[in-house]
Amino acid sequence: MKKLLIILMFALLPLSLFAHSAMAAGDGPSKDMLKGIITEVNAAERTVVFEKDGTKEIVVLAMNEKMQLEDMKLNQKVLINLDKHAEAGNVMKDVSVMFMDMNASKLIALLVIGAVGGLLSGFIGSGGAFVMTPAMMSLGVPGAVAVASNMCHKFPKAMVGAYKRWKYGQADIKLGLVMASTAVIGVQIGIKIQKYVLAQFGGAGSNLYISAVFMVVLVFVGGYVFYDAWKLAKGGGKETVSKLALRMQKIQLAPMMHFKTAKVTISAWITIPVGLLTGMLAATIAVGGFIGVPGMIYVIGASAVVASATELIIAFVMGAWGSVQWGLSGLIDIRLALLLLATSLIGVQLGALGTTYVKDYIIKIVMATTMLIVAVSRGVKIPGYLIDLELMNPIQENTLALLEGISFWSLVAALGSAALIIIVAMVKGMTADSRSKKAVLGVSNG
């Protein structure tokens, strides 16, 4: 425990410093976003007096023609997006209250999402993020706060999960830290690409790009993992190292690295691209693990159990680094992060201990199922974005609403089915284990 903590702390320290310099360079939340309090509303001129958070600087902002006077909440912390394309400066595009009012149903929703997301995380190393951010947004949390709060809940969850799975002898700390350090660079590259796409093609273009990446990665990688798991299930579940990984391990290019828990010796030049891609994907679709885990299995040659456990270390380092960044701009709603943690810390430990009862290929099945259903959820959104970009003729509004519905419910289905497979496999494993223990006792007593 001590050794693990010291290593993790050392990994975090340079990263937090890096985060400071990254923020200074202008990364993180958009510059067109203001945080502060509206102190006065001038109904006749349709302007508001706004006090910026931190600096207490007072500015006058104009409402755009679509905004309603009653949207201007006085004396509450709000997030304001400025209209970049407005001719006159300081025109608001939208205003959202930063801290939503908590009520019983929202509270229960957060606890349930936390529990299922945690279970999935503990079992396959990642998961939950793709549903937590949209779920929080649908509860009325502004997008940036949802992303920030999810980040802040992700790293403690990953830390607890990683610690548990390290205790079970499944997590390879060295591989995790090597991957994480390259993934952090990957995130920067991913953000740059995102910004470029946003600047070139606008919001709809960016959405289309994200969905397209989502679809391609999830369908191809998820499909392959599913095929592999199905083959393993038919062949009795004995996992072998992939041919690609064996070939990669033969490349003797210095520096060579040995990973004890993963039982792999491989050139650092092979782990770098896998780490970079994990980070880039994390910056694009918020779930780097969908590349990281299959990458560690099929390219580096770790087993599914070790790969999914090691992913938790990567998630911890990246989540902590991200939280520092979002914390610097003061966008974390700690209530949301801690409510998600209340159940996800139980879920993640349950998922982690579940891996000790199941065969390796079950992890692959859960991962592939989740990826493929999430792909559906993003896929059905593509027509909407294409229409926004005028690349497709408009379709009926109720068809679009139906597609939105399918998108949301497929996310729920992805989480639900993954949780179901994990619980069934775990209960089966536990029953078989206790039966074999009883049988041994029976033989020895009889």
Add this chain to the structure above:
Amino acid sequence: MMTTSFDKNMSAVAFAEAGEHDTARQILGENAAKQHGKSPAPAAKKKPYLKTIIFGTISLSAYYMLFTNEKLVTEIFTMGGWRWVYPVGAAFFFSFIHGAFASNLLSTLGLEAKK
């Protein structure tokens, strides 16, 4: 007495080395079962009821304190700059306290990793 258990262990090792793992386990299992019968202390691991209650209480009171001071906490935690330490520190604190509670809770419920 010592010789018997030593013999048993050695024969279990011999079987295990020969690839007869089940037989080896049976021999050791018989050993464990006999000791279990004689020993006054139960062989089954004691459930951590007390730890669950202690960590649960600390965690619950921390949650209570946070939500009764909601306005103050959200105000300070979102000021930005060096105050990133607050949300990140709180997340660390809760992960240790609440994580320990969750771990003990699962053990209390009899959910342990396969040995």
